[in-house]
Amino acid sequence: MAFQTLRISNLRNITQLEIAPAEGINLIYGKNGSGKTSLLESIFMLGRGRSFRSSRAAPLICTGKKSLEIYGEYCANDTLNKIGIRKTLSDTEIHLNGENIHRLSQLAVTVPLQILTPQSYQLLDRGPEYRRKFIEWGVFHVEHQYSELLKRFLRAMNQRNAALKSNQKIARAWDKEVADCGELINSKRERYFGQLNTLLENELKCFMPDLEFDIVWRRGWKAGLTLSDSLIQNFERDCERKFTGSGPQRADIEIRINKIPVSQYASRGQQKLLVAALCIAQLKLSRQITDRKSVLLVDDLAAELDSHNREMLFSRFKESGSQVFLTATDPQLLSGMVDSMFHVEHGSLA
Ligand SMILES: Nc1ncnc2c1ncn2[C@@H]1O[C@H](COP(=O)(O)OP(=O)(O)OP(=O)(O)O)[C@@H](O)[C@H]1O
Ligand SMILES: [Mg+2]
Incomplete structure (x- = not known):
């Protein structure tokens, strides 16, 4: 499972580039x-x-050009998927095996892909929606029907929120659908998070053996209550605030070190390692459950990491079994350890 061919035209400074990457x-x-x-x-x-x-x-789109084109051949389970994207200023066309596709989830199902950039550590101190999205990537790849369930829940919750502003009886009528979908979403997320956490513990022991992490899933409503009970108990408050205050839309991952929130305790390099560990655990879990390898993009690996951690990270990437694309300004950092090297100069292969 890997990209075998990539062809890029007129994306930023890349006017024409073709590579055959290693697995x-x-x-x-x-x-x-x-x-x-x-x-x-x-x-x-x-x-x-x-x-x-x-x-x-x-x-x-490359300055002075009207469109960009990207083409990739991605092999999964002995099937060669041909993906093409053409983007103009006003339109985007996406083809998968000759068919025009309109739902991006079709691409996501075909190519399980994760990315780590120098900004990824922000996952830890940005709003909970970013951490929910992270977990959702994993649940979606384990269970493709999950996105339909999520849509159903969001539709019901939006209807409830709209009714909270005008008609409390109608708002109450949405409680059952919100509670049913919400409980189901949470049980899938919780199961996934439990499995992820086990793998994560292992990764963290390798990266930061001296720190004690406390990583907990917060489902979005009070412990000991069903979502249905929580909606009933908080109905007046929801009416005052005009939105639904309990449910999976409030879920979060809480990460602490020595009882202190991670973003206030860990150094920048440690935060980067933690996010990388989360990502690696997720790739490994996805492979364990679906027997499929993923693609991992790592931009600027070296930034803010010492050589020991860089090498540790690199060996964990390798162990994840993913097809990995790393960028670096200095090829010496990893020379002899990679399967293929591509030297880029002014948007072309040197
Ligand atoms: N629309 C565009 N058309 C042409 N060139 C562009 C366009 N957008 C950005 N560029 C240029 O494309 C180049 C590619 O930038 P890119 O971010 O890929 O570089 P990089 O190799 O990752 O650099 P760094 O090591 O600094 O991260 C830059 O020189 C940028 O100025
Ligand atoms: Mg760059």
């Missing part, structure tokens, strides 16, 4: 501004249908 670890190296992150960006777009750097087309 294991691929190092993309070159000077600042040479196009390394842009290459990762194109792979990300093949797996997610969008960029991780820009939601607008204009910055992505």
Whole structure:
């Protein structure tokens, strides 16, 4: 399971580039501004249908060109999937095996893909929605029907929220659907989180053996209550605030070190290692449950990590069995340890 061919035209400074990556670890190296992150960006777009750097087309399309094109051949379970993306300023076309696709989840099912960038540590101190999204990636890859369940829940909750502003009787009528879907969502998330946490403990022991982590799933409503009871108990408060205050939409992962929230305790490098450990645990779990390997993109691996941690991280990436694309300015950092190296200069292979 890996990309075998990648072809990029007119994405940022890459006018034409084609590579045949290795199934294991691929190092993309070159000077600042040479196009390394842009290459990762194109792979990300093949797996997610969008960029991780820009939601607008204009910055992505090479200056002076009308469109960008990305093509990738991704092999999974002996099937060669051909993915093509064409983006103009006003339109995006995505093809999967010759068919036009409209739902990005079709791409996500085909290519399980994760990314670590120098900003990924923000997962720890940004809002809970980022940590929920992280868990949802995993649950979705284990159970593809999960996204339908989530949609059903959000529809019911939005209807309830709208009714809280105008008609309390109608709001109450949505309680059952909100509670049924919410409980089901939580049980899937909780089961997944339990499995993830076991793998995570192992990773953390390797990365930071001296720190004691306390990692807990908060489901989004009071312990000891069913969601249905919680909705009834908090109905007046929900009416005052005009939104549903309990349910899986409030869930979060709580991470503490020595009883102190991780973002206030851990150094920047430790935060990066923790997020990398979460990511590796997730890739391993996905492989354990689905027997499928994922693609991992790692932008600027070296940033803020000492050589011991860099090498440790690198060996854990390797062990995850994923197809990995790493970027670095200095190829010496990992030379002899990678399966393929690509030197990028001014948006082309050197
Ligand atoms: N729309 C565009 N058209 C042409 N060139 C662009 C466009 N957008 C960005 N660039 C240029 O493309 C280059 C690619 O940037 P990229 O972020 O991929 O570099 P990088 O190799 O990752 O650098 P760094 O080591 O600094 O992270 C930069 O030089 C940037 O100025
Ligand atoms: Mg870069």
